[in-house]
Amino acid sequence: MAIPVSATFARRIMNLWPPLLFSSIRIEKLAKDYSYCRVSLxxxxxxxxxxxxxxxGSLFSMTDPFYALLLMGKLGRGxxxxxxxxxxxxxxxxxxxxxxEFILTTEMVSKVLEATENGAKYLPKFVVEVKDAKGDVVCRLTRELYIRRVFAKHKQAA
Structure with a gap:
C-alpha cells in the first residue's frame, strides 16, 4: 500500500500518532521524495x-516504521x-x-524493483544507528522488511 499523501502531511500526521507522540518520538525531517527521514527521541x-x-522499547519504537514508510513513499501503489x-x-x-537517520538511496530502490518485478518477495535488511547529542552510537538496529509487488486481480467474465 502506497502513501497517497505528501511527505509533509505524512510527517505531521505521524507526529500525532499516539505510539510516537506519547513516547516523545518526533519526525524532525521527512524528505519530499521519501529518500530521507530524521527521527528524535x-x-x-x-x-x-x-x-x-x-x-x-522506546529506542526500538523510534526506528519501527520508517524504512517501510520511505519505501512505501518511493515505490508507490502496487x-x-x-x-x-x-x-x-x-x-x-x-x-x-x-x-x-534513515537514508534510502537510488541503488536500494533499484534493488527492490529488480528483486520484485515478477512478484517475488524480497527481504532486505537495513541498519540504523541511534545516536546521542555527541554523535556517539547508543544502539544499532537491523530491520528486515518484507516487500512484494502486488498485481491487480482482474475479474473474469462469466
Whole structure:
C-alpha cells in the first residue's frame, strides 16, 4: 500500500500518532521524495528505565516504521511493504535527546524493483544507528522488511 499523501502531511500526521507522540518520538525531517527521514527521541520520566537511561522499547519504537514508510513513499501503489523482523544491539546507555537517520538511496530502490518485478518477495535488511547529542552510537538496529509487488486481480467474465 502506497502513501497517497505528501511527505509533509505524512510527517505531521505521524507526529500525532499516539505510539510516537506519547513516547516523545518526533519526525524532525521527512524528505519530499521519501529518500530521507530524521527521527528524535526526547528523554522524559515516562520513557526512562530504572537505570535512568532511555527505555529500550522506546529506542526500538523510534526506528519501527520508517524504512517501510520511505519505501512505501518511493515505490508507490502496487507494493506491499511490511516490517518482518528486527534486532537491536545496545552499545551504551542513551541519555538526553537521541536521533536516528534513515537514508534510502537510488541503488536500494533499484534493488527492490529488480528483486520484485515478477512478484517475488524480497527481504532486505537495513541498519540504523541511534545516536546521542555527541554523535556517539547508543544502539544499532537491523530491520528486515518484507516487500512484494502486488498485481491487480482482474475479474473474469462469466
Amino acid at each position: 526526547k528523554e522524559r520520566p515516562w520513557n526512562r528505565n530504572v537505570n535512568k537511561s532511555h527505555y529500550g 507494493y506491499r511493504v511490511w516490517d518482518k523482523s528486527a534486532d537491536i544491539e545496545f552499545v551504551k546507555p542513551g541519555k538526553g535527546k537521541l536521533t536516528a
